[in-house]
Amino acid sequence: MTLKIGITCYPTVGGSGIVATELGKALAQRGHEVHFISSSMPFRLGDDQANTYFHEVEVNQYSVFRYPPYDLTLANKMAEVVNREDLDILHVHYAIPHAISAYLAKQMVKKDVKIITTLHGTDITVLGYDPSLSDLIRFGIEQSDAVTAVSTDLVRQTRELLSITRPIETVYNFVDHSIYYPKFCKQTMDSLNIIDDDLVVSHVSNFRKVKRVDDTVRAFSLIRNKRKAVLLLIGEGPELPVIRQLVKELDLEDDVRFLGNQRKIAELLSLSHVSLLLSEKESFGLVILEAMACGVPVVGTNIGGIPEVIEHGVSGYICELGDLASVRDAVLDCVRTPEHHAGMKQAALRRVDTDFHKDRIVAHYEDVYTKTLQAKGE
Numbered sequence: 001m002t003l004k005i006g007i008t009c010y011p012t013v014g015g016s017g018i019v020a021t022e023l024g025k026a027l028a029q030r031g032h033e034v035h036f037i038s039s040s041m042p043f044r045l046g047d048d049q050a051n052t053y054f055h056e057v058e059v060n061q062y063s064v065f066r067y068p069p070y071d072l073t074l075a076n077k078m079a080e081v082v083n084r085e086d087l088d089i090l091h092v093h094y095a096i097p098h099a100i101s102a103y104l105a106k107q108m109v110k111k112d113v114k115i116i117t118t119l120h121g122t123d124i125t126v127l128g129y130d131p132s133l134s135d136l137i138r139f140g141i142e143q144s145d146a147v148t149a150v151s152t153d154l155v156r157q158t159r160e161l162l163s164i165t166r167p168i169e170t171v172y173n174f175v176d177h178s179i180y181y182p183k184f185c186k187q188t189m190d191s192l193n194i195i196d197d198d199l200v201v202s203h204v205s206n207f208r209k210v211k212r213v214d215d216t217v218r219a220f221s222l223i224r225n226k227r228k229a230v231l232l233l234i235g236e237g238p239e240l241p242v243i244r245q246l247v248k249e250l251d252l253e254d255d256v257r258f259l260g261n262q263r264k265i266a267e268l269l270s271l272s273h274v275s276l277l278l279s280e281k282e283s284f285g286l287v288i289l290e291a292m293a294c295g296v297p298v299v300g301t302n303i304g305g306i307p308e309v310i311e312h313g314v315s316g317y318i319c320e321l322g323d324l325a326s327v328r329d330a331v332l333d334c335v336r337t338p339e340h341h342a343g344m345k346q347a348a349l350r351r352v353d354t355d356f357h358k359d360r361i362v363a364h365y366e367d368v369y370t371k372t373l374q375a376k377g378e
């Protein structure tokens with residue numbers, strides 16, 4: 001069945017926007033007609049993608065509004081696109097404001113367009129604790145025709161925090177294997193002044209406090225005390241100045257490479273022996289998949305959806321939050337012998353290919369769409 005699907009997500013760099021955009025592109029490749037409805041063109045959406053269309057939400061400035069009413073303007077644009085393009089589904093990523101805007105749009109249009117809401121984490125694990133927003137989030141979830149979440153742990157948290165009883169289906173994130181695969185580049189290695197004997201550790205994030213990048217740096221310091229190593233810090237964010245200062249205080253300036261936001265992340269990850277994600281909140285951890293798809297074992301915290309992705313002792317290790325000595329030992333164990341490290345690399349590749357392959361996850365979403373549309377008369 002060929003569908004007409006509207007997708008709304010946050011268009012900037014971030015896991016939810018990346019997954020939503022890659023999902024839309026994959027659906028378009030399968031013959032569906034996909035309409036992105038957002039404030040700007042999503043980061044991963046190219047101009048030459050067949051069967052995809054972009055509809056910009058432009059918010060006018062009126063003096064009567066203290067803040068521009070993006071959610072209302074988004075709802076109006078959604079309704080406009082549904083009516084003009086005869087959309088079957090509005091698939092929104094994040095409960096607020098997107099699910100609420102979709103609900104308003106549904107009341108405005110001439111057809112029974114279905115609302116699929118995908119929960120990615122922050123809308124539940126952060127905003128859900130705000131009493132001024134929790135009722136609105138609950139309403140958006142309950143008024144959706146179908147709801148998915150990116151991990152089973154996020155389903156649990158949503159039910160417990162918001163007293164939600166309606167079905168929520170786990171549909172995991174995925175990576176595009178045409179982008180993320182082992183692609184070692186000697187030129188990149190040389191440009192970063194990395195030599196063959198270096199143990200290369202990487203971390204990718206938006207450098208917010210919740211990512212606990214300071215734990216990554218402190219764990220790396222413990223690793224560095226045991227053997228020569230290099231830490232690649234990829235990304236930018238509010239904690240970056242703090243992390244730079246910490247690197248200086250720990251006398252690690254010669255061993256840490258601050259690389260900022262990068263488009264060649266797969267090349268950088270492929271240089272790594274191990275990647276770290278030591279977050280205190282993480283509903284899934286897309287960067288884990290990206291690293292594993294490049295053949296890199298990952299050490300992560302026993303938080304949220306991370307244990308659903310990493311097979312402890314097989315494709316990486318799970319450590320308790322803040323236990324930096326365990327992180328050090330896990331990293332060193334990953335590379336204890338070349339044969340052991342090679343086995344973990346293969347396990348990481350196999351894990352992604354088996355359970356998180358794009359084709360499998362996109363087919364799962366198609367199944368959600370089909371079941372929701374078939375439930376029309378119920």
